[in-house]
Amino acid sequence: MKVILKETIDTLGIVGSECNVAPGYARNYLLPQGKAIESTPQNKKIIEQARAKFDLQIAKERKIAEEMAEKIQKVECTIKAKVHEETRLYGSITTHDIKASLNDQDITIERRSILLTEPIKETGEYKVPVRLYKDVEPEITIKVVPDEEA
Numbered sequence: 001m002k003v004i005l006k007e008t009i010d011t012l013g014i015v016g017s018e019c020n021v022a023p024g025y026a027r028n029y030l031l032p033q034g035k036a037i038e039s040t041p042q043n044k045k046i047i048e049q050a051r052a053k054f055d056l057q058i059a060k061e062r063k064i065a066e067e068m069a070e071k072i073q074k075v076e077c078t079i080k081a082k083v084h085e086e087t088r089l090y091g092s093i094t095t096h097d098i099k100a101s102l103n104d105q106d107i108t109i110e111r112r113s114i115l116l117t118e119p120i121k122e123t124g125e126y127k128v129p130v131r132l133y134k135d136v137e138p139e140i141t142i143k144v145v146p147d148e149e150a
Contacts (some may be wrong), residue, residue, distance in 0.1 A: 001026045002039035004047050008061065009035060014134065016047055016054040065133030072109075072130060073138040077101040080147040083123060092119035093144055098128065102140075120144055 001023040008014045012021065018039050021030065030036035037043050047054075079101050082090040095114040102109060115129045115137070123146060127139040 003036040004039050005036050007035050015057055062133055065136040068132055069136050069138040072140055076141045078143045080145055083146040087123045089121050092121045094119050
């Protein structure tokens, strides 16, 4: 089913783009949530008229993402974890732990925006990319240190 997006969705595209999705996804999620409209000639005309508004919205979203990227690039998260055998962790550091550490520093981002390919299982320093917007992916520094209280 062809739909026209009314807002940017990471997995589908940007505002105003036409994309092909499964009928159930459109019928049960995109259309009722107001995230998309069905692609018809009338709706295409309406979207073309609103194209300038969408372009302005895209520019604004990108500017906000780039400003946040500058702020996030300087962030360094230190996460304490229980350790055995000098550097090996008992558990692992996941996106939940990174998000919690960022929240402690008054930085709010979605957990799914943290692009951790696999959980961190050893102490050390890691660079983890964060997707704020399409093509805007700053890296944050994660330091995993042993928890001395354990």
